[in-house]
Amino acid sequence: MVSGDRGAHWDAAYRGRGSEGVSWYQSSPTISIELIDDLSPPRETAVVDVGGGASRLIDVLLDEGFSDVSVVDVSDVALAEVGRRVGPTAASLIHADLLAWTPTRRYGLWHDRAVLHFLVDxxxxxxxxxxxxxxxxxxxxxxxxxxxxxxxxRCSGLPVVRYSADALSELLGADFEVVAHRREEHVTPTGAIQPFTWLTARLCMQPRIPLRAAADPHDATEG
Ligand SMILES: C[S@@+](CC[C@H](N)C(=O)[O-])C[C@H]1O[C@@H](n2cnc3c(N)ncnc32)[C@H](O)[C@@H]1O
Structure with a gap:
């Protein structure tokens, strides 16, 4: 699926069912927050939620005192809803297809719930x-x-790739050290059970894949 089609697909999903009617809706992003809190990140850590959609994760992180939170999503509809909830300047809302996105800074924490599994190619x-x-x-x-x-x-009419923790770790590659993994059974708004694999990993200090993103003015200051 190309970027424009992706945006239209996800906009239609959010418009059609509303953010609280989509199968991935959670009133509280409990597992995400538990896994993040387990890392005890400093509150100034730059956090990016990729494919964050209309998730409440950003709201909770802001409530917990995180001061530098971003969402990257291909759906304008979802990002507009987040902006209405948290305010237009509380978070950086980046409208982009993740696969075409060139980050202009670096983050201390990358969160992804239910995006990677759509990448079947x-x-x-x-x-x-x-x-x-x-x-x-x-x-x-x-x-x-x-x-x-x-x-x-499948999810939202699209095929997915399903993962064990080992398969996920293998995909991330040898530069990542696994810190934790968990299983979750997400209950959709219609009562269906959807098992998830969660993985937390740390990028080593000297990755074999060279970093090519633009210089980050926050590099020297963030935890
Ligand atoms: C299943 S939803 C999960 C949303 C959110 N992470 C959550 O837990 O509520 C997938 C999200 O990823 C976004 N998305 C899908 N493919 C994307 C891509 N290539 N780049 C950016 N966002 C993408 C969709 O717009 C949607 O918000």
Missing amino acids: PAERNRYVEVLHLALKPGGYVVVGVFAFDGPE
Whole structure:
């Protein structure tokens, strides 16, 4: 799927069912917050929620005192809703297709719930890992949640790839050290159970894949 089609697809999903009617809706992003809190990140850590959509994660992070939060999403409809909820300047709302996105700074924490699993083309998965390397500081963390091996085969009308923790770790590559993994059974608004695999990993201090993103003025100051 190309970027324009992706945006239209996800805009239609949010418009059609409303952000609280979509299958991935959570009133509270409990597992994400638990995994992030386990890392005890300093509140000035730059956090990016990729494919964050209309998720409440950003609201909770702001409530917890995080001062530098960003959402990257291909859906204008979802980002507009986040902007209405948290205010236009509380978070950086980046309208972009993740696979075409060139980060202009680096983050200390990358969060992804239910985006990576839509990348069924190996070239798209390689690009995802490349963007992850461009966006993350050495020593930074990635928290990713994807459908588990026994999870759904499709979501929002699209095919998905399902993962074990080992498969997810293998995809991230040898530059990432696994910190934790968990299983979750997400209950959709219609009561269906969707098993997820969650993985937290840390990018090593000297990644083999060179960092090519523009120089980040925050590099010297963020945890
Ligand atoms: C299943 S939803 C999950 C949303 C959010 N992470 C959550 O947990 O509520 C997938 C999200 O990823 C976004 N998305 C899908 N493909 C994307 C891409 N290539 N680049 C940026 N966003 C993407 C969609 O717009 C949608 O908001």
